[in-house]
Amino acid sequence: MRSSFMGSSTGRASGRGLVAALATVALIAASCGSDDDSSGGTTVVGDSSNTTAGVDSTPASAGGTDVRELVVARDMDVNSLDPARAYCDTCQIYLTAVYETLITVDPSDLSQQIPRLATSWEANDDNTVFTFALADATFADGSPVEAKDVKWSWERLSNVKASASYLMDGYSSIETPDEKTVVVTFEAPNSAFLPIVSAPYMGVSNSDEAIAQASALADETAETDDSAEPFFLENSLGSGPYQLESYTEGDALVLVRNDNYWNGTPQFPMVTIKQVKDSASQLQQLQAGDVDIAMQISLDSLSQIEGDPNLNVSTTDSYNFVYIAVSPGAQGPGGAELQDPMVREAIKLAVDYTGILDVTVAGNGKLQASPIPNGFDGSADLALPAQDLDKATALMAEAGLTDGFTLDAMYPKVNVYGVDFDVMMQKVQQDLKKINIEVNLQPVEFPQWIDAINAEGIPLTAVYFAPDHTDSSQYPGYFGMIDGSPWSVRAGGGAAGAPIVNEKEAPLLSKALASSGAAKTAAYTELGQEMINDLIFFPLVNPQLVLASQADVTGNLYSGCCNLDLSFVGIG
Amino acid sequence: MKRYILGRLTVVPILLIGIVTVAFCVSRLIPSDPLASIVGERQMNNEEIVNAAKQRWGLDKSVPRQYVLYLENLVRGDLGTSFRTKQSVVADLGERIPATLELAVAAMLFGGLGGVVLGAVSASKKNKPADHISRIFSLVGSSLPVFWTGLALLFLLYARLGWFPGPGRLPPRTRPPDHVTGLYTVDALLAGNPKLALQTLHRLLLPAFVLGWAIMGSVSRLVRASMLDELHADYVRTARAKGLRNATVMRVHVLRNAMLPVLTILGFAFASLLTGAVLTETIFEWNGVGSYAVAATRSLDYPAINGVCLFGGLVFLLANLVTDLLYALADPKIRLS
Numbered sequence: 001m002r003s004s005f006m007g008s009s010t011g012r013a014s015g016r017g018l019v020a021a022l023a024t025v026a027l028i029a030a031s032c033g034s035d036d037d038s039s040g041g042t043t044v045v046g047d048s049s050n051t052t053a054g055v056d057s058t059p060a061s062a063g064g065t066d067v068r069e070l071v072v073a074r075d076m077d078v079n080s081l082d083p084a085r086a087y088c089d090t091c092q093i094y095l096t097a098v099y100e101t102l103i104t105v106d107p108s109d110l111s112q113q114i115p116r117l118a119t120s121w122e123a124n125d126d127n128t129v130f131t132f133a134l135a136d137a138t139f140a141d142g143s144p145v146e147a148k149d150v151k152w153s154w155e156r157l158s159n160v161k162a163s164a165s166y167l168m169d170g171y172s173s174i175e176t177p178d179e180k181t182v183v184v185t186f187e188a189p190n191s192a193f194l195p196i197v198s199a200p201y202m203g204v205s206n207s208d209e210a211i212a213q214a215s216a217l218a219d220e221t222a223e224t225d226d227s228a229e230p231f232f233l234e235n236s237l238g239s240g241p242y243q244l245e246s247y248t249e250g251d252a253l254v255l256v257r258n259d260n261y262w263n264g265t266p267q268f269p270m271v272t273i274k275q276v277k278d279s280a281s282q283l284q285q286l287q288a289g290d291v292d293i294a295m296q297i298s299l300d301s302l303s304q305i306e307g308d309p310n311l312n313v314s315t316t317d318s319y320n321f322v323y324i325a326v327s328p329g330a331q332g333p334g335g336a337e338l339q340d341p342m343v344r345e346a347i348k349l350a351v352d353y354t355g356i357l358d359v360t361v362a363g364n365g366k367l368q369a370s371p372i373p374n375g376f377d378g379s380a381d382l383a384l385p386a387q388d389l390d391k392a393t394a395l396m397a398e399a400g401l402t403d404g405f406t407l408d409a410m411y412p413k414v415n416v417y418g419v420d421f422d423v424m425m426q427k428v429q430q431d432l433k434k435i436n437i438e439v440n441l442q443p444v445e446f447p448q449w450i451d452a453i454n455a456e457g458i459p460l461t462a463v464y465f466a467p468d469h470t471d472s473s474q475y476p477g478y479f480g481m482i483d484g485s486p487w488s489v490r491a492g493g494g495a496a497g498a499p500i501v502n503e504k505e506a507p508l509l510s511k512a513l514a515s516s517g518a519a520k521t522a523a524y525t526e527l528g529q530e531m532i533n534d535l536i537f538f539p540l541v542n543p544q545l546v547l548a549s550q551a552d553v554t555g556n557l558y559s560g561c562c563n564l565d566l567s568f569v570g571i572g
Numbered sequence: 573m574k575r576y577i578l579g580r581l582t583v584v585p586i587l588l589i590g591i592v593t594v595a596f597c598v599s600r601l602i603p604s605d606p607l608a609s610i611v612g613e614r615q616m617n618n619e620e621i622v623n624a625a626k627q628r629w630g631l632d633k634s635v636p637r638q639y640v641l642y643l644e645n646l647v648r649g650d651l652g653t654s655f656r657t658k659q660s661v662v663a664d665l666g667e668r669i670p671a672t673l674e675l676a677v678a679a680m681l682f683g684g685l686g687g688v689v690l691g692a693v694s695a696s697k698k699n700k701p702a703d704h705i706s707r708i709f710s711l712v713g714s715s716l717p718v719f720w721t722g723l724a725l726l727f728l729l730y731a732r733l734g735w736f737p738g739p740g741r742l743p744p745r746t747r748p749p750d751h752v753t754g755l756y757t758v759d760a761l762l763a764g765n766p767k768l769a770l771q772t773l774h775r776l777l778l779p780a781f782v783l784g785w786a787i788m789g790s791v792s793r794l795v796r797a798s799m800l801d802e803l804h805a806d807y808v809r810t811a812r813a814k815g816l817r818n819a820t821v822m823r824v825h826v827l828r829n830a831m832l833p834v835l836t837i838l839g840f841a842f843a844s845l846l847t848g849a850v851l852t853e854t855i856f857e858w859n860g861v862g863s864y865a866v867a868a869t870r871s872l873d874y875p876a877i878n879g880v881c882l883f884g885g886l887v888f889l890l891a892n893l894v895t896d897l898l899y900a901l902a903d904p905k906i907r908l909s
Contacts, residue, residue: 068745224628248859272744272745281738447609450608450616451604490617
């Protein structure tokens with residue numbers, strides 16, 4: 001009975017199956033040495049020289065020649081593809097390629113605004129009224145871009161109350177005197193608005209189609225009743241050089257050329273932003289020719305690809321930075337001691353800034369004076385931080401803390417811009433030990449960190465920042481000890497404490513927003529100095545970025561407003 | 573048998589509600605706020621934006637009310653909308669389950685079949701070189717962490733030697749075949765594109781091997797031990813006394829009877845592969861359920877977490893049921909009741 005419960009043929013079939021399976025494996029391995037042969041080829045030879053970002057910022061155009069599909073490797077962080085709700089680094093790339101803004105920023109010069117949908121723009125003397133004249137542009141469906149589309153898009157951005165809605169804070173009206181003129185009026189001076197208009201989140205949608213196809217709302221009811229997001233995850237309604245083809249979360253964001261593009265012929269028939277999680281994998285795929293651009297190659301890996309004749313590799317300064325911050329109002333161990341400014345200054349002086357640059361990004365970065373990053377208005381004339389252990393020790397003694405104290409340091413366990421927070425915080429721990437401060441490191445997941453810092457503050461923490469647009473106002477607005485700013489609350493101990501306010505900063509910000517040119521720069525410089533004097537933030541690393549692509553790829557430039565502007569990318 | 577199956581299927585919804593309830597409660601107990609992932613860190617102090625997000629995602633309601641609403645939607649087959657992907661969790665899982673299934677089936681071929689073959693070889697060549705080699709091979713596979721094996725093999729076979737393609741289910745610059753099953757190898761064949769089928773199969777080999785190698789050790793050890801036990805049974809002595817060749821005795825009698833306990837481990841190994849291929853999926857950029865689960869957990873995406881738990885529970889319940897049924901089919905002495 002038992003011997004017959006399975007037919008004997010099964011055993012032979014298993015044996016044959018195994019042989020067949022092994023043979024199939026061997027056949028596949030032999031026949032698929034490369035599976036890219038249908039791709040149009042990715043093997044690239046050419047320029048081995050390292051170029052500097054910003055040499056050529058001319059938008060790339062096909063000029064009648066079709067090239068291969070562009071593949072960009074990136075660890076994507078897409079939170080939405082709805083132009084009014086998207087708010088992430090990858091969203092900046094997507095929105096820039098699909099939803100054009102009225103003006104944009106020259107990737108090689110942060111202060112240089114260049115036209116897109118607007119042919120000209122002007123602000124009145126007190127920076128309360130901004131007037132834009134629109135170009136004869138068309139959306140991807142061929143319909144003209146009109147003033148009503150700009151008004152609708154910006155009102156929707158404001159009214160959905162999503163993450164980027166704050167960009168429209170303070171406007172009182174958007175007028176459209178004719179089809180090609182847009183007039184935006186603010187309640188108070190806002191010299192930041194023109195740089196803000198260049199932010200990808202300010203892109204313009206085809207309002208008629210958005211209303212007809214997606215039932216999108218732009219009025220006050222948008223906050224509660226707008227349900228257009230699913231539509232925008234599958235469709236796009238912009239005027240940019242590319243359109244959305246498909247998006248699969250965790251896999252790829254595929255763009256296709258806008259054949260009706262009004263401003264030339266986009267170079268690539270298709271652009272795929274491929275999800276590639278880590279730097280090592282991006283590097284391997286770039287070297288293998290599977291991708292054309294790798295966006296997050298770590299600075300540690302630079303030596304592995306520098307000099308590779310098949311690749312175009314360079315580094316460029318970024319506007320991102322990593323910092324530590326203290327919260328004098330925090331409830332945890334060390335919070336009480338931090339209320340003494342001498343202790344905070346001692347911490348500032350005890351940190352080995354150049355050492356941290358070396359251990360985190362192998363020296364491929366810069367020191368930064370204040371929360372306004374290098375390259376932004378107000379950053380140039382401030383003194384860079386430096387270690388002074390003698391003075392730090394003396395300050396601790398003066399504060400009556402010669403024996404030191406214990407300081408809780410909760411921070412998000414992340415690796416951003418090539419900076420591993422664990423490594424960085426271990427170095428900070430070593431540095432502060434020299435003035436007898438015992439740092440208790442607590443790496444946590446990001447949501448847990450946010451919860452903790454907003455609830456009761458964290459005595460010592462580490463975070464990072466990348467700009468949303470190219471105006472300096474975002475820094476005092478976030479880092480300033482100004483009533484209502486996120487860090488004013490956090491430094492004061494979160495919801496459980498009382499906000500810390502520096503009375504000088506709000507008027508300085510107002511002054512900067514009402515100024516232009518040198519006066520604006522002077523106001524932001526003064527604000528930067530005030531933020532240094534607050535002794536709340538100690539910027540540690542302003543890292544460089546690695547720009548890595550196949551040798552024939554041109555225009556792979558870091559853009560302060562948009563991360564990567566695909567309209568500049570081409571094949572040389 | 574029918575009554576048994578019906579009886580087992582009847583308790584499935586009850587068990588699933590239990591799983592969902594536990595997942596719901598545990599995710600709410602984590603001391604973090606999912607709003608941080610929804611509105612972003614910079615806007616967490618903006619009351620207007622935070623309130624709008626709470627209202628939009630139903631987080632302004634009390635936890636018991638959220639639970640009741642979730643169950644009401646669940647009855648309608650609606651698992652909610654992911655905070656992170658902004659798509660329905662049903663659609664998200666529908667995209668990812670075929671990817672995981674394809675990987676799990678291939679890994680089972682390596683791990684399950686390979687483990688049985690190695691175990692059988694070990695048992696029949698006990699204490700001989702073939703036994704030692706197969707035991708070492710399977711032991712190494714179970715001992716090495718899959719992330720290390722995956723990274724090492726990718727580095728060697730893809731980046732250095734170029735014998736295997738890189739991570740991902742499809743070659744670069746290639747669109748997926750028309751969706752029929754979601755299994756790219758099958759869909760490519762159905763679309764009449766054998767070249768793409770071969771390419772996708774080629775991409776499947778490395779992750780499937782890495783995953784399969786990890787379970788090969790436990791399968792082969794169990795097969796070896798079971799076969800050695802069976803070798804001492806009376807019926808084997810009888811079979812040999814009848815003059816049957818050793819190979820026939822091993823294959824027809826010993827291996828088949830030794831497979832009974834192996835069915836259990838294979839069933840659960842398959843369920844584990846379907847729900848726990850997290851590291852392999854991450855390393856090989858395999859957009860399956862495992863990587864979805866990790867991303868959901870990290871961003872405290874409640875609907876997605878519950879959806880993944882529900883899927884995992886369902887898989888294990890079904891695997892358990894199928895294993896029981898196979899037991900009954902394999903051994904008529906076992907009566908299901």
